[in-house]
Amino acid sequence: MAPQGAPARPARARAWPLPSALALAAVLALAGCASPAPTGRATLAIGADRFKEAPATPGWTVARPADEAPRGPWWEAFGDATLNGLLPQVEVSNQGIAAAVARYAQAQALVDGQRAGQRPSLGATAGATRSGSGSGGDGATALRATLNAAWEPDLWGRLAAGVAQARANAGASAADLANATLSAQAALASNYFALRGADAELALLRATVEGYERSQQIARNRYEAGLAARTDVLQAETQLANARADLASLVAQRQQLEHAIAVLLGRAPADFTLAPAAWTQRVPEVPGLLPSQLLERRPDIAAAQRAVEAANAQIGIARSAYYPSLSLSASAGGSASRLADLFSASHTLWSLGLSLAQTLFDGGALDAALRGAQAGREATVASYRQTVLAAFQDVEDRLSTRRALNDQLALRRQASAAADLTEQQVLNRYRAGQVGYGDVVTAQTSALSARRALVQLQADLQTNAVGLVQALGGGWRDDGAPA
Numbered sequence: 001m002a003p004q005g006a007p008a009r010p011a012r013a014r015a016w017p018l019p020s021a022l023a024l025a026a027v028l029a030l031a032g033c034a035s036p037a038p039t040g041r042a043t044l045a046i047g048a049d050r051f052k053e054a055p056a057t058p059g060w061t062v063a064r065p066a067d068e069a070p071r072g073p074w075w076e077a078f079g080d081a082t083l084n085g086l087l088p089q090v091e092v093s094n095q096g097i098a099a100a101v102a103r104y105a106q107a108q109a110l111v112d113g114q115r116a117g118q119r120p121s122l123g124a125t126a127g128a129t130r131s132g133s134g135s136g137g138d139g140a141t142a143l144r145a146t147l148n149a150a151w152e153p154d155l156w157g158r159l160a161a162g163v164a165q166a167r168a169n170a171g172a173s174a175a176d177l178a179n180a181t182l183s184a185q186a187a188l189a190s191n192y193f194a195l196r197g198a199d200a201e202l203a204l205l206r207a208t209v210e211g212y213e214r215s216q217q218i219a220r221n222r223y224e225a226g227l228a229a230r231t232d233v234l235q236a237e238t239q240l241a242n243a244r245a246d247l248a249s250l251v252a253q254r255q256q257l258e259h260a261i262a263v264l265l266g267r268a269p270a271d272f273t274l275a276p277a278a279w280t281q282r283v284p285e286v287p288g289l290l291p292s293q294l295l296e297r298r299p300d301i302a303a304a305q306r307a308v309e310a311a312n313a314q315i316g317i318a319r320s321a322y323y324p325s326l327s328l329s330a331s332a333g334g335s336a337s338r339l340a341d342l343f344s345a346s347h348t349l350w351s352l353g354l355s356l357a358q359t360l361f362d363g364g365a366l367d368a369a370l371r372g373a374q375a376g377r378e379a380t381v382a383s384y385r386q387t388v389l390a391a392f393q394d395v396e397d398r399l400s401t402r403r404a405l406n407d408q409l410a411l412r413r414q415a416s417a418a419a420d421l422t423e424q425q426v427l428n429r430y431r432a433g434q435v436g437y438g439d440v441v442t443a444q445t446s447a448l449s450a451r452r453a454l455v456q457l458q459a460d461l462q463t464n465a466v467g468l469v470q471a472l473g474g475g476w477r478d479d480g481a482p483a
Contacts, residue, residue, distance in 0.1 A: 074475040075189055077284040082277060083192050090184045093266030100180040107173035114166040118159045120151035146333030156323040161316030168309035179299035186470040188264040190463045191257050196279040197459030198254040204451050205247045212240040219437055232437035239441055283461045290476055295391050297473030304384040311377035318373040321366050324358035398468040405461050412454040419447040
């Protein structure tokens with residue numbers, strides 16, 4: 001259900017020439033029934049309670065942001081000890097997260113500042129003046145000390161709406177912090193799996209280069225024995241040079257991934273090295289039932305929903321401007337020529353004051369401010385809905401991609417095994433003089449392509465799982481773990 005819009009604009013209050021005591025009583029009585037605008041937590045429809053790419057029951061659910069829910073160490077489900085050691089460092093050292101922490105602290109300070117406006121203020125002044133004539137006569141000293149107090153009762157909810165708005169903005173900042181943390185963790189995990197995939201490809205290419213070097217030697221030996229044309233040697237050299245170039249390019253890609261991981265950890269790339277290690281290719285299982293309520297943990301959805309709450313509060317602030325403002329003040333102090341007399345009863349002055357202010361004509365400025373606040377709320381509601389729709393698309397895309405990758409896995413393995421066998425058989429036939437070297441090049445190129453495609457697919461499966469964790473706001477289990 002969408003949050004309620006602003007109620008109808010109230011009639012302007014009229015100022016009547018009442019005595020101060022009666023005016024205060026009337027204003028306090030009106031305060032009990034004034035309500036500028038709803039400022040509570042908004043509830044908005046998050047969408048169907050199922051995903052197209054994951055079976056569930058039809059229906060809709062009311063969104064209740066749960067970005068404070070624990071996400072847990074979701075990365076542990078991948079079973080990689082090195083990754084388990086890296087991910088916790090992100091929250092501590094990443095500078096993007098540090099900036100989000102500072103912005104959240106700033107938003108909390110604004111909440112405290114708004115709350116302070118609901119409390120009375122107290123101030124004190126003191127001074128001394130020495131005066132005399134230009135004829136050289138004795139001068140006179142005047143001492144003054146005053147204690148001032150002021151308070152603006154929140155009769156129409158304006159100050160409360162300001163606090164609610166600041167609190168909603170602080171909640172949005174907290175969601176932004178959670179989003180920055182989850183995004184940085186997901187980026188590191190994705191880069192890590194891409195790096196491990198690069199390590200596997202590098203091992204594959206190094207083995208391939210060694211095999212091409214042997215093939216080149218075979219072609220050279222056959223050429224020198226007069227059993228093959230020189231073009232066989234040239235083809236072998238071309239193939240070997242291309243493989244070495246691919247190897248150099250992949251080394252650079254691996255280095256860039258290592259640099260990216262270092263920056264995500266808040267470290268200079270020169271101070272960070274991630275040595276090659278065995279690749280744990282585990283991919284967490286996704287349950288067959290994925291309720292869309294998991295999206296309530298997405299920090300970006302929570303931030304958008306709290307922006308709606310802040311917009312509701314702004315309507316309350318705009319509506320309260322139609323009502324008169326009341327200020328209470330009091331002061332006590334004294335003046336004397338001697339410090340000992342400054343606080344004596346005969347030198348003490350006090351005052352109590354009440355002021356009531358009401359705008360009688362503003363040329364439509366208050367109406368414009370209210371319409372602007374209402375339009376701003378409609379804009380934030382539309383942004384919220386767009387954020388929810390984009391979140392559904394993100395999850396659907398991840399699920400459909402995951403299914404396609406899983407369907408490809410067995411086929412890629414089959415293709416790689418068949419290409420390896422073909423390569424060995426063609427090479428044996430070349431040694432026996434049954435085929436030309438062009439057939440060897442074709443078979444070896446096909447085998448290398450199939451091997452690399454399988455490695456890349458295995459890395460893609462892991463990065464897709466990381467993306468699904470991020471799309472669901474931190475996993476698909478209540479404790480935040482992916483599986």
